[in-house]
Amino acid sequence: MKKIILVTLAILPAVVAFAQNAIPSPNSPTPVVSNSAPAAASDVEALRQQVQSLTETVKALQQQVKDQQAALQKANLTGESGLPQNPEPSPIAGAEGSLTPAGSAPSRFPTEDTSVVSSTTAPAASSVPGVGASPSLGSGSFPTTDTSVVTSAPETISSTGAGASLTQPITIGGGKAYMNISLDGLFALAYSSARDLHNIEVGDHDPQQRGFNARNTELAFDGAVDPYFEGFANIVFKLDNDNETDVEVEEAFMQTTSLPFNLQLKGGQFFAAFGRLNPTHPHTWDFVDTPLVNGLFLGPDGLRGVGAQTSWTLPLPWYSQLIFASQNGRGSTGFSFRNPGEDGMFFDRITTDREARGLQDFVWIPRFENSFNLSDTQTVLAGVSGAFGSNETGANSRTQIYGADLLYKWKSSHAEGGFPFVKWQTEFMYRRFQAGHGADDSFPVAETFHDWGLYSQVLWGFKKGWVAGIRGDYVDMQDSRFTDDLDRQSRWRLSANLTWYPTEFSKIRLQYNQDFLEQNFFLSAREVESVFLQWEFILGAHGAHKF
C-alpha cells in the first residue's frame, strides 16, 4: 500500500506544474506524512477505500500528464519551462478544474503549487521520493527531496555550465556576471568667498573652483578572479578647472580569498589602510570635501600607491585585525614621503627625486583595529595607524605619521533602509617631518616639523534617506621662519551639511564651510565661507561598502 502511495506521489510532481490550488481543503484526510502511523483495525477499511480512490486518481493523473505534455509541446515552452518567468500559474495549465477529483486523495496540498514548483516537461520525477518519504539525508546530489518546492528539472536552469548551482539562474540583464561594473558620477556647484578655492580645499577631488566641478567620475570593477583571488579596480576621470580630463588609476589590486589562518594578501595600487577615511573613495564620504588633516598630512589624493599588504584577523572573540603594507610612497600620492612636490619644491626645498636606495625609502604602513559591540544597536571601532618612510627634502630626511581613529555608531533596532542612525567619527594624526637641506644642500636650514591635527564629525540619519552632519577640523602646523608654504598654515574649519539620498544610488547634498586660516610669520589670517551643492549618481552593480 505504501508503494501505491509512493507511486501516486511520484507521479504528482509531474502534474504539479499544472496545478494551482493553493488552499488546502479543510476536510482533506490526514496528510501523507503520517504513512508510518500504525494502522488500527478500524482504519484498514478506510485505508482500503483510500487506496481505491488513489488508484483511480493515479489513472486520471497519468492521463492528464499525457494530455498536458502534448499541450506543452504545442505551446513550445520546452526551452523555458524550467524558468520562473511568470509567477502566475501557467495559462496552459487549466488543470484546476480537472484536478478536482483528486481532492479525495490524501492531501495533495504540499506538492501542487506552481508558485513553488517549476514546471517540468518530462515526467522524470519517478526517481524523486515523495513528500512523506524520509529526507534521505546525505544522499543524492540535490539535497531537497520535497518535490513541492524543488525545481525538479535542474538541468533546464543551470545554463551556465558545469558547476553552476540552482542559485545562479540565467543571467537577467547582468544580474549575475563575472564582475560588478559601476559608474559613479560626483559633481558639485561651489560658491566661496575665496577666489582661490583650490588653496582652501585640500583634496584633489574636492571642489576646486567657483562654479561647477566634476572631479570624480569613477569606473569601478570588482569580482572573483578565480578560486584564489579577487580583483578590484577604480578608474577615476577628473575634469580639472580648465575642463581637461585627467585619468587616475586610483586603485587596481588583487587579493587572496583562501589563505589559511585568517590571512589575506593584497597587491597592486591601493589606498593605504591608514585611519577611517583614507582607504575610502570620495563618493562614500559624509562631507563634500576632505578633512584638513587628511589632505595636508596624507595628501590631496590620500595615501595610496603601488605596493603589497598583508592582513591578519586575530583569533580573538572580538574583531581585531592587524594590517601591514608597504608602498613605494613616491609622487603626490605619497605626499609626505617621496614626493618631489610641485615644480620640484616641497616646503620650499628643492627636492631630490631619487630611486629607492633600500627598504628605508619605502613607506611602511601598519594598522591595528578592534571593534566591540556596546549593545545590540551600538558599535565601536577603534584603530591606530602609522606610516613611516623617507622624504625628498634632504639626503636622509624622514617622515613619520601616527594616527588614531574612533568610530561610534548607533542604529535603531527598528531601522528601515538603515535609518535612523547616529555616527560619530574622529581621526587624530601627528606628523614628524624632517625637512632637510634640499637637493645638493641648497636650503640653508634643516628643521623638524611636529604637526598635528584632527577632525571629528557627527552624522545623524534622522529619517529614511535624510542625514544631517556637522564636522570640526583643526590642523596645527609648527611655525617656521624659513618656509612660506601655504600648506604650512595652521587652520581650522567648521562644516555643516544636509544630505538627501533618494535611494542608495543617488544623493543631493548641501554643505556650508567656514574656514579660519591663522596668521604665521609669512601669511596673514583669513576667513573664508563656502557653500557647496553636491550631487551623485551610481549606475550598475556597485560592490557593497564596508562598515
Add this chain to the structure above:
Amino acid sequence: MKKILLLLPAILASSLSAHAKLNVVATLPDFGSLAREIGGDKINLVVLAKPTEDPHFVDARPSFVVSLRNADVLIDGGAELELGWLPPLLQNARNPKIEIGKPGRVQASQGIRLMNVPANVTRAAGDVHALGNPHFTVDPIIAKAIAQHIAQSFSALDPANAAFYDANYKKFEAAINAKLQEWGAAMSPFKDQHVVAYHDSWPYFAHRFGVSIDIFLEPKPGIPPSPSHLTDVIAQMRAQHIKAIIVEPFHDRRIAEKVASSTGAKVVEFSQFPGGLPGTDSYVKLIDTLVSRLAAALK
C-alpha cells in the same frame, strides 16, 4: 599587547576544544529559527540581522566578521536580499568552510522557484531583485524545504548527530503539515480578498493562503510613499473595499494609520521574522500569529 599575546594560545585551545557544537550563523532570523528547529541544543547559533530591522539594510558590523570566521555553517537567502551587507563581511571573514558549494553553506533559495522575477532589471522600477522576490520563508512549504537543506548540511558536518537532525526535521515537517490544514481553514473564508501591504514582502504568503496582496503603500519597492501614490491607494481601497493594511515593525506605521483612517481599513502588524512580533519565538508561532491577525482583520 604582551598580555594579548599570552592569551592567544589559551583562546586558541579553548576554541578548538569547544568544537563539539556546530557553529551556525544565519543572516536573517527566519533562517535562524529554522536552524534552531533542526539543531536544537547541538548548535551554537548566531543570527546577524535583528527581527525588527529592515533586512535589506543591515550594518556590516565588524563583530559579524568574527561570527562568520568561526562559522561551520552559514545559512543565507541566496537571493540578493542581503546583497548590501553580506559580501564585504564574507570577504573579510576568509572562511573557506562557508563558501558557496561547500556543505557549510546553505543558500535557502536553492531549488526554490522565486516569484516575480523581473523580465527586465531596471532601477527605475525601484529596489528590484534580479533573482526574484527574496521574501520566501513565509511560505510554510518553502520553510520545510529550507529546514531540510539545513538538516542535510548539519548531518554532513556532524554525522554523529545526523539522526537527531533528521528526527528534528521530521518533527518540523509533521508540525507544518498538520498546521497547514488549520491555517488553510482559517484563511479559506477570505479567498481572493485583496490586502494592502507597505512593501512587497508577501507574495509567497499571499499565494499560499489564497489572498491577494498586490497593492502597496510604497509606489515602488524601497521608495517611500508619496502623497499622490497614497491618494491612488486610498481610491483603490475604497473601490475594492479592502479591509487590511500590512506593515512590518520597521515601517512608518503612521502612514499606514493615515490611510487606514480614511478608508476604514485596519492596520495589521506583520513580520517576516520569528521574534518580530510578540509571542512569535518559533516559526510555527509566527505563521499562527500572521494567519490569526489577518483573519481577524478581514472578518
